[in-house]
Amino acid sequence: MCMKKHISSLFLTLFSFFIIVAASHAAPASQFTLQDIHGKTHSLSDYKGKIVVLEWFNPGCPFVKKHYLSNNMQTLQEKYTKLGVVWFTVNSSAFGRQGYLTPEEALKKFSDYNIKATGALVDTNGAVGKAYGASTTPHLFIVDTKGELAYQGAIDSDDSAKQEAIPGATNYVAQALDELLAGKPVSEPETQPYGCSVKY
Amino acid sequence: MQLRFFTLFLSHIVSTIFLLVTQYATAQTHVTSPHVTVDLIQKTVGCAATTDCTFGFRFILDEGWHVYWKNPGDSGAAPKFKFIEPSSLSTTPHGHDLLQWPIPKKLPLAHLVNFGYEDEVVLSFTVPKALIAEQAQRTQLPTLKLYIEGEWLVCKEDCIPGMGSFTLTVPLNSTAARSASPDAHFFDEQHLPRTTTSGHYTIADQQLILTLPSPIPSQLELFPVTPGLITNTHLPSISIEQEQTLLSIQSKHSSVSGPITFLIKQNDQQADEITFLSQTDTTTAPLSALTPQALVIALASALLGGLLLNLMPCVFPVLGLKVLSAIKTIHQQHAAKSLHIALSFLAGVCVSLWIFLIIIFSLRTTGTALGWGFQLQNPYMVAFLLVLFVVLTLNLLGFFEIQSSVLQSIGQKLHSRSVIVEHFLSGLLTVLVATPCTAPFMGAALGVALAQSMLEAFLIFTALGIGISLPFMLLVTIPTLRAILPRPGTWMIWLRRLLAVPCFITACWLGWVLWLQTMPPSQIAAQDSYGLTWIPYSEQTVATLQSQQRTIYLDFTAAWCISCQVNKALVFGDSDIQKLIKDKNIALVRADWTNQDLEITKALARYGKAGVPLNVVYTPKQAPQVLPTLLTASLVRAALDR
Numbered sequence: 001m002c003m004k005k006h007i008s009s010l011f012l013t014l015f016s017f018f019i020i021v022a023a024s025h026a027a028p029a030s031q032f033t034l035q036d037i038h039g040k041t042h043s044l045s046d047y048k049g050k051i052v053v054l055e056w057f058n059p060g061c062p063f064v065k066k067h068y069l070s071n072n073m074q075t076l077q078e079k080y081t082k083l084g085v086v087w088f089t090v091n092s093s094a095f096g097r098q099g100y101l102t103p104e105e106a107l108k109k110f111s112d113y114n115i116k117a118t119g120a121l122v123d124t125n126g127a128v129g130k131a132y133g134a135s136t137t138p139h140l141f142i143v144d145t146k147g148e149l150a151y152q153g154a155i156d157s158d159d160s161a162k163q164e165a166i167p168g169a170t171n172y173v174a175q176a177l178d179e180l181l182a183g184k185p186v187s188e189p190e191t192q193p194y195g196c197s198v199k200y
Numbered sequence: 201m202q203l204r205f206f207t208l209f210l211s212h213i214v215s216t217i218f219l220l221v222t223q224y225a226t227a228q229t230h231v232t233s234p235h236v237t238v239d240l241i242q243k244t245v246g247c248a249a250t251t252d253c254t255f256g257f258r259f260i261l262d263e264g265w266h267v268y269w270k271n272p273g274d275s276g277a278a279p280k281f282k283f284i285e286p287s288s289l290s291t292t293p294h295g296h297d298l299l300q301w302p303i304p305k306k307l308p309l310a311h312l313v314n315f316g317y318e319d320e321v322v323l324s325f326t327v328p329k330a331l332i333a334e335q336a337q338r339t340q341l342p343t344l345k346l347y348i349e350g351e352w353l354v355c356k357e358d359c360i361p362g363m364g365s366f367t368l369t370v371p372l373n374s375t376a377a378r379s380a381s382p383d384a385h386f387f388d389e390q391h392l393p394r395t396t397t398s399g400h401y402t403i404a405d406q407q408l409i410l411t412l413p414s415p416i417p418s419q420l421e422l423f424p425v426t427p428g429l430i431t432n433t434h435l436p437s438i439s440i441e442q443e444q445t446l447l448s449i450q451s452k453h454s455s456v457s458g459p460i461t462f463l464i465k466q467n468d469q470q471a472d473e474i475t476f477l478s479q480t481d482t483t484t485a486p487l488s489a490l491t492p493q494a495l496v497i498a499l500a501s502a503l504l505g506g507l508l509l510n511l512m513p514c515v516f517p518v519l520g521l522k523v524l525s526a527i528k529t530i531h532q533q534h535a536a537k538s539l540h541i542a543l544s545f546l547a548g549v550c551v552s553l554w555i556f557l558i559i560i561f562s563l564r565t566t567g568t569a570l571g572w573g574f575q576l577q578n579p580y581m582v583a584f585l586l587v588l589f590v591v592l593t594l595n596l597l598g599f600f601e602i603q604s605s606v607l608q609s610i611g612q613k614l615h616s617r618s619v620i621v622e623h624f625l626s627g628l629l630t631v632l633v634a635t636p637c638t639a640p641f642m643g644a645a646l647g648v649a650l651a652q653s654m655l656e657a658f659l660i661f662t663a664l665g666i667g668i669s670l671p672f673m674l675l676v677t678i679p680t681l682r683a684i685l686p687r688p689g690t691w692m693i694w695l696r697r698l699l700a701v702p703c704f705i706t707a708c709w710l711g712w713v714l715w716l717q718t719m720p721p722s723q724i725a726a727q728d729s730y731g732l733t734w735i736p737y738s739e740q741t742v743a744t745l746q747s748q749q750r751t752i753y754l755d756f757t758a759a760w761c762i763s764c765q766v767n768k769a770l771v772f773g774d775s776d777i778q779k780l781i782k783d784k785n786i787a788l789v790r791a792d793w794t795n796q797d798l799e800i801t802k803a804l805a806r807y808g809k810a811g812v813p814l815n816v817v818y819t820p821k822q823a824p825q826v827l828p829t830l831l832t833a834s835l836v837r838a839a840l841d842r
Contacts, residue, residue, distance in 0.1 A: 062353075062361045063277075098357050135274040135312050159277040160351060161361035192427040196359040197275035200310040 029141070029149040030131040034090070036119040037106040047086045049145050051180055053173070055117070056129065056198055057089040058099035058137035059109045062161045063195035067138060068113050070163040073155075077116035080177050087117040092129035097199035099137070100124065126200040136195035140173050144180055151176040153191030227369065233362025235262040236354045240346070240366040241322070241383040246376025247344045249333035253370070253377065256324035257281070257350065258386055259317070265356045266316040269304035270296050271427050274312035277353045279323065285347035286331045295348075300324045302390040303463070303471045304423060313432045314355075315423055322390050332372065342372045391469045399476035401460060407806065408451035410436075410462065410476055416445050417466055418823040425461035425473065428452065437807050437816070438823045450806045495656065499663040506667015515634045517596065517699040519672060522626060524692050526676045538682070542673040544620040548627015550665035556631075557661050561654055576760040577796045579717040582710055588633060589707035596700035598693065630668065716759045717795055730772040732781065737791035737800065742818070745787045749820040751840060753786055756804055756814035758793040764813040767831045774833035780840055 033043040044052065055073070058064055067073040077087050091106070093099030101109060110120055123129055132141055133152070142151035151173070158169035176186045229240040239258045247253035257279070259267050268276045280294035290298045302321055307314040332344050339345070351363040370376075400411045408430060422436050429452060436449040447464075457478060465471040509515050526541060576582055675681050728734060735741055737754070745752050757764040771777055781788065791800045793812050807814055807826055815827040817839040825839055 060358065062359060130311065136276075160280060161277070161353060162351065162363070190428060193275075194272070194277050195275060196355070197309050197312055197314070199357070200312075 028147045029143040030128070032128045032131065034121040034123055034128060036088075036121050037103060037110060038119075039103075040119070042088070042119060042121065044143065044147070048147060051085045051145060051150075051177065052143040053080065053085060053087040053177070054121075054132065054134075054141040054143070055087065055089045056134045056137045056139040057091050057120070058093055058196060058199065059101070059113065060099050061137045061196035063159075064137050066161055066163055067155060067166070068115075070166055072163075072166050073138075074114055074116045076171070076174060080174075081116065081118055083177075083181060085177060085181075089115060089117050089120045090123050090128065090134070091120065092123040092126045092134060093199040094126060095124055099199050126198070129198055129200065134198050136193040137198060138195055139193040139198070142173070142176055142180070142186075150180060150186050151189055152193075153188075154193045154195075157191075159194035228365060228367045231350070231362070231364030231366065233352075233364065234354070234360045235265040235356070236260065236267065236352070236362060238350060238352065238362070238364065240348070240368055241386060242368070242370060242381045243324075243384050243387050244377050245379045245381050246371040246373045247327070247332055248329075248372055248374045248377035249336055250329055250374065251377055252326050252328050253332060253344065254324055254326045254387065255346065255368075256322040256387060257366075258320070258322045258383070259352070260320050261318060261354065264318075265354050266307055266314070266318045267321065267352055267354055269315040269317070269423070270299070270301050271315055271423070271425055273307070273314035273316070273432050275309075276314050276316065276355055276359065279350065279352035281351075282349040283346075284349065285345055286327065286335050289325075289327060289331060295325070298325045300326075300390075300392055303393055303465055303468060305468075306421060306423075308433075311433065315432075322386050324387055324390065336372055343369045344372060345369045391471075393463055393465075393471035393473040395473045396475070399474045400479050401456075401476040402479045403451050403453070403455055406451050406454060406802075407448050408456075410447040410449075410474075412445040412447065412464075412474070414445065415440060416464065418825075419466070420823070421465040422447065422449065423463040423465060425463055429456065429460060434806070436823070437826055439826045448807060450802070495659070498656075498660055502660045502663035503667040503670075506664040507670060509634060509668055510671050512634070515630065515668075517592065517703040518630050518633050520695065520699045521596070522630070522672055523675060524695070526672070527687075527692075538676045540620055541623050542669075542677045544623040545627045545630075545672060546666065546669040548624040548629075549631055549669045550627075550662055551624075552628045552631040553661045553665045554658070557657055561657070576713065576758075577794070579714060579795070582714045582717060582760070585633070586707060586710040586714060589703055589710060592633070593700050593703045593707055596696045596703060598696065627669065631665075634668070713759045713794065728768075728772070730768070730778070732772060732778070732788055734788045734790040737789050737803070739799065739803065741789060745789070746818060746820075751784055751786045751820065752789055752816075752818040753781070753836075753840065754789045754791065754816040754818065754824075756791045756793060756800065756812045756816075758812045760794065761812045763830060767813055767815070771831050771833055771836050777833055777836060777840075780837060784840065786840060 029044065031044050033041060035041055064073075081087050091099065091101060093101070106120060106122065109115075121128075128134075134141070136154075138155050140151070140153065140155055141149060144150040153172060155173050156166065156169035156171045158165040172188055172191050175188065179186050231238045237260045239260075241256050241258050243254040243256070259279075261267065268278045270278050272278050278294070278296065280296075281290075281299070282293070283289040283295055283298065289295075292298075301323060302317070304315045304317060307316055307318070327344065327346075335344060336342065346366065346368045348366045349363070350366060351361065353359055353361050398413055402409050402411075416438075418438055420436075420438075422430075424430055424432070430449050431452065434450050436447040439446050439448075459475050459477050461473060461475045463471055463473045510519055522545070526538075734755075735745075737756075742752060742754065755768075757768075780786070791797075791803060793800050793804070804811070804814060807816060807824075813829055813831075815831060815836075817825045817827065817836075819825070819840075827835065827839055
């Protein structure tokens, strides 16, 4: 009788070991630590339990301009940061490449564009951009409250550079944020981003 | 008569002049925007309500600037055209369904890649005759009027959007519809891809495998029409199996549904745009990818493989032990119990195989590629098996009492329910102790099984389980066979000692694996027992060697993989191969998968493999060639000499 118990517990231990191996493979969003344009340091881990939006930004890109000159991006930033979402713009333009901003220029653009994001992160060496696979400006990523990547892709469904295209398009970011805030799974977790290339 | 003819002629001239005047009065066919000019051009001078009529947008770009293909790649945006007149010309908002896209180029940019056109390109479109007739009837005019709004993005380092409206009115005249316009040659200079729908695709272990029915040249470029499926900078690996060409490339998703389209470019003039159907979409039966005959063959080989496993050094002693215990049970109890014993053992074997299958499939849905053999990548698991085999060896040699041994509780006198539980558990144990021997076998079986649906994999694994259990089941259930079995006696002790030998060999081998696993990598000799020097694998190393135009032999291996060791003995023990490697200065790169290694697991997946062995030959300017699982010296020689 005792032997039987031994064998049973042996197998239970073994198979639970396999299952632990199996469960430990969930992929969280890449961790990062970056300075913002004021010199303040932000880590993804600082915002555990919050929804974090990362928006790849280049002030010279016509597609970024499309969403800022129409006030579309600022409206989204304002609406969702008020609901507790943390929103960062990220500039991955390398030093000397198009879109690179000196600290003074970055501060000026932030106020000129009337950006309503929580902060503007500087990723001059492109490490965070590459870790996330950011390829365009704009390219948006949403990290959910569990620290997992819940959305990646375009801001909306119309890749036109014209501002008139905005009202008719489906805004994937707003859709994903609304779903996350309502505790629902994101219906479209990945879309094809559009815009200028990130100037790594 | 003559007068009537003259009047007719005159009226014809007048109407033609009128048409030309109205055409030029309303025409807007040339738009200039920064770094590009766009012209709406005609293939023929006029159109007719009886034939389709072709037009095109001709882009002329400044040097270094580009516009995009319909899938722009990692960034950018394809040109868009809104066809306002004729209104029902295009069914998609950007007119992409209507436009003919010539063969694009890859435009690399840092670690990203775009698809597009430099210098000059014509995106053509055809107005069907039905629409021409419909418009003429509606307007009561012998003309075709086009009104199109365009938007495009031109990029070099910066991107600049351009836009403009195009209007053009062409006469409806059957003679004019047949005469080529001065711009006609621009259309002929475009190289359009051929379009076919004949491929199939499947995704296994994060690897997208495209099956083409016909052979293709090894030098090709892959352009995804369906965006977001693959990493655009990755290159596919090509292999030819049973007259089919297989292209495999790392997939971004663990599953995709519906048809997907790729452009396969051979050169600037030749390309095929192929729509691939999911293998599960092609048939309605749940047994999808394999034809019934192929499935029967797969099941039969799994059954045979299971039978053969009974003879493997690590399984044979365990089964021998089982037979001995069963003889006791049957002789001591009623023979009627034998069916219960057989079935509970079968259940134990199958359930443990299913558990492995479920683990691997559930990991696949979370996006983790795990090959068969993953159990042996963990040193603790190897240590556990080592202890198990040492205990088993000692037990077989009679070093400790049968009654006190955990393993020997199999065959104890127990009441009937316990007998079932005991034999079920011993079935589980058999699969577990068999893992060191099954890993190389299972690698191949799993490769087949995992490429199929869960149901097929389940059937294949069940066939394997039946194969493993069959000899034991037959022995205990068939009365005539049972009668052959001798009565318990002292001969059993001698048999047990004999069985200890393969058990001990397995234990030694596990010890060697554990020793390699726990040793720091730096201490593993770069020179192997064949006197060859190997470079440790990294993606960067392979890329560097490729850029040096060297032939590369890439070996994915693991200490616990027996077929890997057999391959090495057959190939690198061959003096001709050794000479060839020296003469051609072939770079030998080894990816050692003895321990878990994410980079190697990913690399294996890129070649469509779930485990080792995998051998790949890179020759300059040719697509990498994946060698078969089991190698021969002549086969490797041919690949290296290619």
